[in-house]
Amino acid sequence: MTEGAPRRHPTLDEVAERAGVSRSVASRALNNAPHVSRAKREAVERAVRQLGYVPNPTARALATRQTGAAALVISGEDPSIFADPFYAQVIVGASAALEEADLHLMLCLAASDRGRKRVEELFRSKGADGVMLMGLREDDPLTGVAEEAEMPVVFGGRPVGSAPRWYVDVDNVGGAREATEYLVSLGRTRVAVICGRLDTEAGRARYRGYRDALLAAGLDPLPPQEGDFTEPSGSAAMAVLLANHPDLDGVFAANDNMAAGALRTLREAGRAVPADVAVVGFDDLTVARVADPPLTTVHQPITALGREMARMLVTLINGQDPTPLILPTRLVTRSSA
Amino acid sequence: MTEGAPRRHPTLDEVAERAGVSRSVASRALNNAPHVSRAKREAVERAVRQLGYVPNPTARALATRQTGAAALVISGEDPSIFADPFYAQVIVGASAALEEADLHLMLCLAASDRGRKRVEELFRSKGADGVMLMGLREDDPLTGVAEEAEMPVVFGGRPVGSAPRWYVDVDNVGGAREATEYLVSLGRTRVAVICGRLDTEAGRARYRGYRDALLAAGLDPLPPQEGDFTEPSGSAAMAVLLANHPDLDGVFAANDNMAAGALRTLREAGRAVPADVAVVGFDDLTVARVADPPLTTVHQPITALGREMARMLVTLINGQDPTPLILPTRLVTRSSA
DNA sequence: GCTTCCAGTGGGAGCGCTCCCAGATCAGGT
DNA sequence: ACCTGATCTGGGAGCGCTCCCACTGGAAGC
Known part of the structure; x- marks a missing residue:
């Protein structure tokens, strides 16, 4: 609105040029990696500010092979299960934990066949850095897809039958x-x-x-x-x-x-x-x-369920090996009993 | 699990080589674009199947400058507003409509300052192809961010005061x-x-x-x-x-x-x-x-609200210019009046 | 027979970033 | 003086895809 010219986004090269450094140095300065002199670091910061530079997440993702996003997949035919606030709470928890790790939340409602196809594609194309999986029914086709995926997967609640390697459940x-x-x-x-x-x-x-x-x-x-x-x-x-x-x-x-x-x-x-x-x-x-x-x-601590799933996923993404978690429940007495 | 070797994902080049065609032809075949002979198209398809090839969405995104994702931003301090199923319903509707357009749903809960920063970054870095924005309060800082963004933005409900260019609201x-x-x-x-x-x-x-x-x-x-x-x-x-x-x-x-x-x-x-x-x-x-x-x-037709927001956003992303929408409400009489 | 056209093809230049690596610079130690 | 090793620096090669473009050859038009 303030600028008349709808200028293209500046690239890292332009920042580097303006700061009088190489692209490598600019990149290091941006990710505050070591091996950058104080002077150049400041020059880069100045250039960034002047140009209003914002790194292109897609390019970064391509180079680092990290998407910067985690997916929450909710399986289940009828979206009516979504009518109660349960999943909403899970989302709040997961979102908060992912925010801390600077990951974006991708939400996949795998209700239809098409939705399931897309989730499968997400797994196979590594469209996210990791996946949280919930709402699985008996013989859910997604179970197999998740197991074959070479990607961190955390289950929310255990699927019927199998006990996955990583999960968060409620007691x-x-x-x-x-x-x-x-x-x-x-x-x-x-x-x-x-x-x-x-x-x-x-x-x-x-x-x-x-x-x-x-x-x-x-x-x-x-x-x-x-x-x-x-x-x-x-x-x-x-x-x-x-x-x-x-x-x-x-x-x-x-x-x-x-x-x-x-x-x-x-x-x-x-x-x-x-x-x-x-x-x-x-x-x-x-x-x-x-x-x-x-x-x-x-x-049951639903928000915590979401939070812990996300935390576990982040741990996994960071290459560590967390242990499954079972969250405690608590009886709340009101008037009906 | 079945394969012993944890092989890297095949690339388009490998598909092309296997199919005995150039990368360009393979790409065209994949996106079923014209100018590919029937024979080569089939050869590519065969190679894809044999190799279990899945296109890398990030690379595609970088080349096409399209992320393949739309964001739903929900502003608001307290996530308790998220405790009722309202937003859950919106999400169901939006998710379904985005699925039709083959877009992923990115969910951003902009509750904290940090969350708001991330949304701003999303806007400025074009981390999504478009944004649906809801839950705006008076003087919400996101309003300004959204207006400056050079990105399709659809409002869900009108913000206090201003009437945005594109919105879906309930009557x-x-x-x-x-x-x-x-x-x-x-x-x-x-x-x-x-x-x-x-x-x-x-x-x-x-x-x-x-x-x-x-x-x-x-x-x-x-x-x-x-x-x-x-x-x-x-x-x-x-x-x-x-x-x-x-x-x-x-x-x-x-x-x-x-x-x-x-x-x-x-x-x-x-x-x-x-x-x-x-x-x-x-x-x-x-x-x-x-x-x-x-x-x-x-x-009020909440799912429809989500659906129409997403549809409007898709229209916008496709370069067309939809008109704002106000959805009708309907009185449901039960026993309290 | 000659252009004219266009479906079909592959080479190559990006998209914007990260990161390896070779080279430069500057200490300090002998 | 020299060597060793640390800290900087920038060139360049990717990451895996799309798409422009220059080229082929065969069908059509005159």
Whole structure:
């Protein structure tokens, strides 16, 4: 706006020329590498300022073979899973950690076939310095792609079946166990479960935690009533549960959305919460706080999950070898149980 | 994993050599440009397959001066604004549209000073082919940066004050007006407003819509009670409102989170919704459906907002000149009004 | 038969940076 | 004086691609 002429971006050569040094020296000065005299370093800095020089990241990337970007790949058919703030929180954490390492965040939603193709291409063309991978389902085609990739890959949550070399996960089993133990400690003896999709490791692990806790308490686990982590599915699951086990007095739902759905069904069925039926959720998203009654739930450190994934990836990119991480959960008691 | 030797990626030269053609022909074949005989084209394709060749995007970017990526910049101090699914939805829409244009999505959360610096650098170094910019506050430093940038920029929502050349926005005024008119049509005469941050254009526009509607109906607008789009702020604002105007019979909240907060305060104050006080929200996020009672709210097409921003950006990148877009809203009546 | 044209071809010059390496400069030690 | 070894310096060769251009040869036009 201030300059009339829409001048082309100055290059490093022009900076060097203006500073009266060679391109090599200018480059070193810019990356503040050693072997540059104080005088020339300052001359370069001056030239940079005068010319308004900004290095071209693409050229740098080509020369260094480093893109300066990390990708966060979120697999999963329906973008509705993206409707709750879970991934948003992950992104906030990852973004902050990448910022510290001066890496850009590339976000890939691998929902369609085309999206998956592009992710595969990203892997094969080394379009990023590393990848964080989340939302994998059983037999997800991306699992194989990621394993073959000669690129740092950090998993967010473990994929079903295999345990990757590097991952950050939340203690799903422990959290679910704690939630269920809490229901038991309240004196509930007929505790049902609305589990999440059993083709995800989180869904399975949370069911495992529920079962373990009941078994340990000498109670009978009920067969899992499966939902898909959405509010309507929780509501529907609760209805089935109520029909099959009219005498139940506690419900553990594998996430807050489904717990909210369960609350709705219970309200409509005239069951008081927590007097008749105590309900515990999982996630501690906003919905847990605004639900009526506010949900007792298992808090998981979602932002930390994103942050740690990114940190682990950065470590990997720097050539070190981090160890997998399992983040703790914490029971938050509100009014629903 | 299958190959023992960790071979370097094959280059276009190697493909050309294997196919018995020059690099130029190979390049043309790859980009299926004209002036390549059928035979050679096939030879190149075969070589590509045999070698498992994948073009190096960085090298291509350097040569074409196109990065193949578009950035979505979300300005704003607190990442808590990211806690509701709003931006997640925008991302889903933008991602889908960019996928069609074969562009990658770069996500920049410009929360800290450092983050803002990086965005500025992105602009100045042309680190992306174009930028979508959202979440601008009054006097946001990024506004200036964006205006000076010699790069396609599409705004999501208009910044306070200036109206940029290209933007996609939601009809905030119209939506707020419709919501308020609806309250009036219900016979409510003392309609209060919990407005959003007035340093955002959305906050101001929604307040304007409220005021216009009341004035048009010959009623007195109440002074705006400001919240910051979060549930607690809505709850607090409602408490103040109740204290100052105990006789109010309707509330328009500038978003669903605040409406949910208002609902909570009203419940605690013993006011029946909608019998005593009718409440209308804005956004139609998940929280509107799970609130008790379910919220009557103004639905805005968030995914479409993201999609249209991306489409507009792609148009711009292709050298055409699109016109700004204002997306319609729609009142969704549930039980709260 | 001769131009005229154009699809097809490959050489080569970039794109803007990093980095190796050979040479220069200047200490200090003997 | 000389040599050794450190600190500087700039030339030049890439990184892997695109694209301009000059060239070929065969089909078409007269």
